[in-house]
Amino acid sequence: DAGVIQSPRHEVTEMGQEVTLRCKPISGHDYLFWYRQTMMRGLELLIYFNNNVPIDDSGMPEDRFSAKMPNASFSTLKIQPSEPRDSAVYFCASSLTGNTIYFGEGSWLTVV
Amino acid sequence: GENVEQHPSTLSVQEGDSAVIKCTYSDSASNYFPWYKQELGKRPQLIIDIRSNVGEKKDQRIAVTLNKTAKHFSLHITETQPEDSAVYFCAAGNTPLVFGKGTRLSVIA
Numbered sequence: 001d002a003g004v005i006q007s008p009r010h011e012v013t014e015m016g017q018e019v020t021l022r023c024k025p026i027s028g029h030d031y032l033f034w035y036r037q038t039m040m041r042g043l044e045l046l047i048y049f050n051n052n053v054p055i056d057d058s059g060m061p062e063d064r065f066s067a068k069m070p071n072a073s074f075s076t077l078k079i080q081p082s083e084p085r086d087s088a089v090y091f092c093a094s095s096l097t098g099n100t101i102y103f104g105e106g107s108w109l110t111v112v
Numbered sequence: 113g114e115n116v117e118q119h120p121s122t123l124s125v126q127e128g129d130s131a132v133i134k135c136t137y138s139d140s141a142s143n144y145f146p147w148y149k150q151e152l153g154k155r156p157q158l159i160i161d162i163r164s165n166v167g168e169k170k171d172q173r174i175a176v177t178l179n180k181t182a183k184h185f186s187l188h189i190t191e192t193q194p195e196d197s198a199v200y201f202c203a204a205g206n207t208p209l210v211f212g213k214g215t216r217l218s219v220i221a
């Protein structure tokens with residue numbers, strides 16, 4: 001089992017640039033979650049999908065953030081334009097049941 | 113919605129001692145309570161979980177207890193070892209989970 005696969009693992013970008021984070025969930029998992037982790041705010045749920053449909057996006061901080069899941073094996077989280085306060089670790093996670101979740105290795109984003 | 117409080121935020125213990133981390137939750141409908149361990153620079157990994165129809169669960173040196181009436185649950189680590197040093201997160205809910213802010217555990221050799 002390859003686990004949840006995220007890319008890129010590390011990204012440094014300049015303020016104003018577009019950032020796209022990618023995720024491949026565990027095969028057969030119907031739920032996909034995007035979390036953001038910072039020292040100040042801990043692990044925050046941004047959005048989650050069930051069967052490729054966004055169910056709850058109330059955690060998306062603002063319109064600069066968008067997420068898509070075009071098929072069962074791929075999701076993207078996009079930030080446009082990026083700002084320094086978006087610097088964080090972004091985790092994708094997937095679940096078969098909706099509650100036992102498995103995290104990817106994370107994408108470490110730095111916006112300068 | 114669900115709100116999860118976790119205490120303490122940092123905990124230092126001597127190797128071989130026990131460590132206890134406590135969490136409270138607000139939503140009585142929550143029925144799933146996992147604990148995750150996150151080592152520095154790594155992803156959170158599930159170490160143990162408990163469901164609302166069970167009061168206690170053990171796995172070697174790790175145990176979790178749940179008190180649904182009081183809406184709190186705890187992680188107990190016995191005979192701590194240096195490799196137990198990490199950040200531990202509790203979570204509660206159904207779908208989606210809500211995470212506590214984490215406890216940084218340091219085991220001093």
